[in-house]
Amino acid sequence: MRLVAGVDSSTQGCKVVVRDLDTGDVVRQGQAGHPDGTEVDPEDWWSALGEALEQAGGLGDVEAISVGAQQHGMVVLDSAGRVIRPAMLWNDTRSAQAAETLIAEVGADVFAAQTGSVPSASFTITKLRWLRDHEPEHAAQVAAVCLPHDWLTWRLLGCGPEGQSTRGPQWDALVTDRSDASGTGYFNPTTAEYVPELITVALGHLPLLPRIVGPGEKAGETPGGVAVACGAGDNAAAALGLGAVAGDVVVSIGTSGTVFSVSAVPTYDSSGLVTGLADASGVFLPLACTLNAARVLDKTREMLGVGFDQFGQLALQAQPGSGGLTMVPYFEGELTPNLPDSKGVLHGITLANWTPENLARSAVEGVLLSLVHSLRAVEAHGVVPSRIVIIGGAAKNAAVQAIAPTVFPYPIVLPRAGEYVAWGAAVQAGWVVLGSRPNWIPDAVELPRGRAHPELLKRYLAIAHTVFGVE
Numbered sequence: 408m409r410l411v412a413g414v415d416s417s418t419q420g421c422k423v424v425v426r427d428l429d430t431g432d433v434v435r436q437g438q439a440g441h442p443d444g445t446e447v448d449p450e451d452w453w454s455a456l457g458e459a460l461e462q463a464g465g466l467g468d469v470e471a472i473s474v475g476a477q478q479h480g481m482v483v484l485d486s487a488g489r490v491i492r493p494a495m496l497w498n499d500t501r502s503a504q505a506a507e508t509l510i511a512e513v514g515a516d517v518f519a520a521q522t523g524s525v526p527s528a529s530f531t532i533t534k535l536r537w538l539r540d541h542e543p544e545h546a547a548q549v550a551a552v553c554l555p556h557d558w559l560t561w562r563l564l565g566c567g568p569e570g571q572s573t574r575g576p577q578w579d580a581l582v583t584d585r586s587d588a589s590g591t592g593y594f595n596p597t598t599a600e601y602v603p604e605l606i607t608v609a610l611g612h613l614p615l616l617p618r619i620v621g622p623g624e625k626a627g628e629t630p631g632g633v634a635v636a637c638g639a640g641d642n643a644a645a646a647l648g649l650g651a652v653a654g655d656v657v658v659s660i661g662t663s664g665t666v667f668s669v670s671a672v673p674t675y676d677s678s679g680l681v682t683g684l685a686d687a688s689g690v691f692l693p694l695a696c697t698l699n700a701a702r703v704l705d706k707t708r709e710m711l712g713v714g715f716d717q718f719g720q721l722a723l724q725a726q727p728g729s730g731g732l733t734m735v736p737y738f739e740g741e742l743t744p745n746l747p748d749s750k751g752v753l754h755g756i757t758l759a760n761w762t763p764e765n766l767a768r769s770a771v772e773g774v775l776l777s778l779v780h781s782l783r784a785v786e787a788h789g790v791v792p793s794r795i796v797i798i799g800g801a802a803k804n805a806a807v808q809a810i811a812p813t814v815f816p817y818p819i820v821l822p823r824a825g826e827y828v829a830w831g832a833a834v835q836a837g838w839v840v841l842g843s844r845p846n847w848i849p850d851a852v853e854l855p856r857g858r859a860h861p862e863l864l865k866r867y868l869a870i871a872h873t874v875f876g877v878e
Contacts (some may be wrong), residue, residue: 410434410469411840413648413833414456415826416476416559417441417641418496418662421455423463424829428470428837431847436826437462445499449482449490449558456559466633471625471836472563473636475644475828476556478590481534483614486550488568488576492542494555495534498663498698500740503528503747505536509592509609515677521595521602523675523683528740528747529696532592535609551615552606554591556638557583565630573630582626583617585685586643586692596685597673622689623838636835641828642667642694643687645798648831649822650848654793656785656817658778660801663742664700666781667692668790679745680784687835688844693788695743695781699751700774701801703736707770711763715804718767722806725768727813727860730760734773735871743781744877754870771806775814776867780877782815795819796851798827813857814864822851 409428414421420440424433439458442451466472479497484490495502506526510518515525526533531554539546553561565573566580574580589596593606599619607613620626620637627635639647642657642665651657651669659665667684674683674693686692708718737749753769786792795817801807802821812819830847837845871877 408434411833411836412463412466412469412472413829413831413836414472414474414559415641415644415828415832416452416456416474416555417828418477418498421452421459422826422829423459424826424833425463425469426830426833426837428840431845435464445496446493447496448493449555452555452559453562466629466631469633471634471636471839473832473835474556474559474563474638475641475832476554476559476638478554478587478640478642479529479531480555481531482553482555482558483538483545483549484551484553485548488566491545491548497529499534500528500747502533502537505540506530506533509533509536513605513608515679518592519675519677521605522592523589523596523673524592525677525679526592527679527742527745529742530590530592532605532609535606539609539611546610549610549614551578551581553581553617554583554587556587556640557581557617560626560635560638563629563635564627578615579618580627581615581617582620582637584620584637584639584687586687587638587640588619589685590640590682596683596691599685622687623842623844625839634839636839639687639832639835640684643684643692644831645827646692646831647687647834648827648829649796649798650846651796654791655796656782656790656792657796657798658782660700660774660778660797660799660807662701664697664774664778664781665694666778666785667694668785668792670790672789674788676788680743681788687831693785693790695784697777697781698740698742699736699738699777701799703738703774704770704801704804706738707767711767719804719806721764722767722771723809725764728863729765729769729772730762731755731757732760732765732769733866733870734769735867735874736770736773736777743784744875746875749875752870752874768806771810772814772863773867775807775811776864779814779864780868792817797821808854809857812854813860816859818856819854820851821854822849825849
């Protein structure tokens with residue numbers, strides 16, 4: 408049996424899967440947690456990867472490995488390859504003002520034309536500007552900038568600071584792929600080249616940036632001789648793991664909510680609603696992201712004092728529309744629409760509808776309707792959905808599965824549960840070994856169609872418009 412490994416280094420933790428190269432079957436796996444917070448010492452990622460690899464049986468019999476990871480995070484290195492400060496993660500909104508400053512200086516139209524996107528607080532470029540404005544002594548030390556998956560790939564290749572790595576700070580081994588680079592705010596996904604003047608505007612000087620490694624291309628080898636693929640951003644890796652093709656719109660309901668689709672044409676959105684990413688196969692991945700997804704459901708469940716199953720049962724005991732309750736779940740600011748300082752709204756409370764059942768259902772409906780709003784933004788940029796592929800931890804909830812078909816206007820399929828990001832990274836590893844992309848597509852079931860309730864989206868958008876000015 409020939410084996411390859413895929414890694415998912417997410418916000419919450421690290422997962423490793425080892426797959427059979429011939430069948431795609433997962434033969435073993437491991438996982439380890441990451442610290443909480445919106446900034447993390449990258450060494451914690453490295454420790455978690457080591458623990459997860461050990462649980463997964465190590466790399467002794469593995470031919471290739473690839474890393475998928477959370478996008479946008481800022482890892483800054485000094486001239487000796489040392490991490491200068493904890494990495495600021497995608498969900499660190501301290502850089503919201505920096506985003507506004509950069510857009511004012513450069514122009515939204517210029518950003519969209521050169522990078523496919525207008526940067527928000529999640530983008531790496533805004534965190535670099537924050538660093539320059541708030542920690543100028545650290546900004547001055549920056550010799551290289553990379554992303555979480557880039558840094559982990561570099562460490563797998565044996566590189567890092569002197570005394571902490573086998574090969575030392577070999578800068579030519581610092582690599583990335585176009586999918587992750589396209590979420591930085593200083594990379595053009597159409598030309599697959601950096602836009603150096605943009606990062607210079609943000610940081611004040613031009614640092615070394617990771618070399619772009621293409622799909623199926625080997626980035627190098629571990630000190631033990633295991634081939635290392637280019638890796639990917641988490642959403643692009645998930646698309647590979649799902650075998651997504653044009654017409655598939657993936658809706659992921661995890662810590663954040665994402666709506667993305669494989670597309671043959673690039674996206675240029677000067678409104679900032681859609682991020683014009685590259686995918687991991689050589690085409691494009693228009694994406695809209697919400698900050699508030701599964702955490703809204705979990706916090707509502709905690710407040711109601713019930714378990715996961717009971718929360719779903721409560722929501723399904725309420726009628727569609729939650730008796731008139733509408734939740735706009737911008738609990739911790741929002742990305743789509745771009746409202747970093749907003750707060751959530753629960754509208755329409757009466758003595759009659761203020762019940763645990765209606766509150767539970769309003770939370771589920773609110774999260775799903777915010778994702779339908781994101782879907783509309785993606786559709787406005789040429790995506791023509793044929794079906795919705797729903798994934799993420801919250802997709803396992805019975806209420807989510809029952810309510811989603813009533814608010815999304817397309818057929819919905821639910822793939823079998825799995826570690827899609829790690830699966831996709833393993834596809835990249837298999838691609839390096841085989842010379843062509845493995846065709847490992849997970850089984851899926853279509854959810855029963857419920858009665859459509861388009862009036863819920865109208866009510867939701869009317870409240871969002873009145874309170875937040877959302878169009």
